[in-house]
Amino acid sequence: MIIFPIVVTAGFLLACAAAGTAFAAHCSPFTMLHLAIPQFGESDGRCTSLPFWGDLASITLTITASLSIAVHFVLVARLQRLGENLAASGLVVDTGPLRRELEGHLLKWKCHPVLRGVLLLVCLIGAFFFYIRTHGRSQVFAALSKQTSGHISPEGFEESWWMNFENHRLITSFWLLLGAIGGYYAVKQGALYLYLIREIRRTDWDFQYVPALKDENFGWKPVGEIINIVYVGFVNVAFASAVLFFVMGSDRGDNLPELAILTLGVLALLFNGVALGMLIKFMMKCHKGVIEREKMRVLEKTSDPAEPESSAYWMAYGTHLHLAPQSYPLRSRLKPLLALAPGVFALSRIFAELRK
Numbered sequence: 001m002i003i004f005p006i007v008v009t010a011g012f013l014l015a016c017a018a019a020g021t022a023f024a025a026h027c028s029p030f031t032m033l034h035l036a037i038p039q040f041g042e043s044d045g046r047c048t049s050l051p052f053w054g055d056l057a058s059i060t061l062t063i064t065a066s067l068s069i070a071v072h073f074v075l076v077a078r079l080q081r082l083g084e085n086l087a088a089s090g091l092v093v094d095t096g097p098l099r100r101e102l103e104g105h106l107l108k109w110k111c112h113p114v115l116r117g118v119l120l121l122v123c124l125i126g127a128f129f130f131y132i133r134t135h136g137r138s139q140v141f142a143a144l145s146k147q148t149s150g151h152i153s154p155e156g157f158e159e160s161w162w163m164n165f166e167n168h169r170l171i172t173s174f175w176l177l178l179g180a181i182g183g184y185y186a187v188k189q190g191a192l193y194l195y196l197i198r199e200i201r202r203t204d205w206d207f208q209y210v211p212a213l214k215d216e217n218f219g220w221k222p223v224g225e226i227i228n229i230v231y232v233g234f235v236n237v238a239f240a241s242a243v244l245f246f247v248m249g250s251d252r253g254d255n256l257p258e259l260a261i262l263t264l265g266v267l268a269l270l271f272n273g274v275a276l277g278m279l280i281k282f283m284m285k286c287h288k289g290v291i292e293r294e295k296m297r298v299l300e301k302t303s304d305p306a307e308p309e310s311s312a313y314w315m316a317y318g319t320h321l322h323l324a325p326q327s328y329p330l331r332s333r334l335k336p337l338l339a340l341a342p343g344v345f346a347l348s349r350i351f352a353e354l355r356k
Helices: 003-019 029-036 056-089 096-110 113-137 139-147 154-160 169-202 221-247 256-302 308-323 335-354
Strands: none
Touching: 003 056, 003 169, 029 056, 029 139, 056 169, 056 221, 113 169, 139 154, 139 221, 169 221, 169 256, 221 256, 256 308
16 A cells, blocks of 8 residues: 555656656655645755655645555455454454345446446546646746746746646646546545445444454454555545645636635545544444443353352453453554644644635
């Protein structure tokens, strides 16, 4: 999942190097970072053109688009193995119905070629609109021109942009295709989230208690892996929305496209957040229910006078239950908060732009 975005980004860097638009003197990703976040102070860089390496926004969108593709396939693979992994961990004994539900839904989604074609077409149109809007009106070119005290006009930066279609048609076309495919798989990811939410709301699985000596995550690691994917999707959408909002901003009026991007980004974040919250709530509720059920078993066994010789065993078992986490069973409790931090930062950046 990490390697694919790195390979794709490196591929575009090499393609731009072959076209002579990969690097430029005094122009690094930090130049645009200082433009996007003035709190970092003035940048030492003074770009005279906009190469791929100096276009931090495009680099970020390259990573987020390719990561959307990778995240989708990783999520599908983990969902397909979820029943098997839950059985292996001992958390669920009979995973047959779960496997049939997962496989049936995934196959059903793949059997809608018309819907997939329409969705891909919409994403291609969106990518094309993004390019037209950015090439002709982006505040980035004006800000870079201001850094040179007007020696290079915004039109000059537009002309030297590594993604200028008139000069680099093949590279630009592939990049827009990547963005469209990334958006396509991001929407498919949302459809899978809908399915997960539906399954969570109606599930009646019988969970078992898995002691910490057998599994430090009490058997919940397969579910934790799904939660991690949703975290990655949340952060990915946050960064992509913030960058799109910044790049499509314009000082020439007509801010409707920016507001549309903001609205879609916030809705996507809320959707990811709801799916994430329901998964965590589901896991915590079921784990707590298992703990409470096992505690009742301990009370019944230790109070049974017919089996005094087993009281010691059940008392020790009860001690283990008492020491086990009573709500969040996954080992790392800081991980959720750390994973949400980039998303919170990206949202703060969006609202900072709105206040301008």
